[in-house]
Amino acid sequence: MDPFSAEGELLTLHNAFHQGLYSTVISFPISSLSASNQTTARILQLRARILSGEAVAILNEFELASADVEGSVELQAVKAFAQYITGDTEEAVAKVEELIKESKDNETVQVLGGMVLVREGRLEEAVEVLKGHQGCLEALSLMVYIRLSQNRTDLAIKEVTAAKKWAQDSMLVNLAESWVGLRQGAEKYQQSYYVYEELAQAPISSSAQTLTGQAIAELHLGRLEEAEVALKMALEKDPNFPEALVAMVVHNVLAGKETEDVMSTLQTAAPSHIFLQDLKAKSDLFDQAASKYSPKVAA
Template structure:
């Protein structure tokens, strides 16, 4: 089992974090936890702060991480998110050389390396994991981003042998199914449907996954129900807002309120920047044809 979630102490906060319930992670009580569990909970809380846009606060709290590889890895992620890319990569490189066997170094270092455009370095670090489902999930995401779906699928098959009922394995399988398409869209829908009906897994992120599967299956009314459920749970989530924009575009409805909220909350969101780049390219191409018509 994943060392981050195999104990009763860590199971709840682990699931909350990977559901994207970051505020609940910060409020989660760790009273009575063992020292090792306390450290991992502290890391989840730091990561939740980073995800909520408080990377600078985390950096300040982790001023001295000498001899604490896991916390140094957290600091590297916070630095990267704060725009201090070179400092972040320096820390990760040192950790790769001195503490590559640490599960947090593998996952957090892998995230930093991938975000910095060093996908193969990230995969090399992650490949050193031992029964770490967080590492498996990240490997699957990277392979899917590389359009290496077969390799991603193999990672899921291997992980299911020892982490069958873990939420991360289920999510990774759904990601692969959505990438494979065809009949697999329905399989992905079933996974997300089961998660949304399980109290411990029902959250905005799983409803978004269900909506994506419904969209691919052409079931727009059902997708709208799922997106509305996601909005009810977290109306400020970038992930929810992006998919609301996509769905309401397909439905031919006004999505301006979601776009405005996304721009205010996450102006550098990849969806927005990609949309702006493509809009600019379209305008350039259109201008060329306009000039031909005028001539």
């Protein structure tokens, strides 16, 4: 049975995870699921805890249950991902490479391994891992993300178009199509906005993540006031949500407002965020270029 179909008992759990409703995922009673789905549900719960800031706690738990971890490819992948998040990148990458070599058909290895490779900037290697998936929507969405990161909108469109033929009306595919729409522009901005608005405004799916998605679509549409409202709502739900903070920085620049306070919060909440890294790299390049010129004072 397709876990993402209307009848799939993992549908609610998957949707909550991809909407950023991690507390809902963590508290989900997995004992109520069929035995065949309990492992998948546990992996999602562990990942939700990692993304909620509990990576160190999970690694400590794994130390006490090392035999169980070593006996499970999925748990080994989760451990490597947690290690990477905590900064133990060298060991994590080595373990990911080992898991990919030995268990490249395992969906958890594909997705978490792909995520680590993406964070390492090894995009084409990640694509090679992910393209072996057998109907895994999360692998598909990560492929779309990579193609957009490479400015290959054409390939991202191809991935989404192919997925829509077999994935029914999956929320994850709709979101991936919205990412592509925000890159394509024009009338696609409005289409993407509708997807995010539906999620962000429904009590069951409203989260810092979905509200930020709505705000980003609003920014593309030039609706600065509406975007600000959505971002403030997102930050009320999670004051340290990095993507909302980044979007608020962008909003404030466009609106001619100060950015110092938001930037300070972002630097504290996510000091290694790609936005900050990219900003520093560009600033360093500017300083390097400026250093070649000396000011001339007219007599």
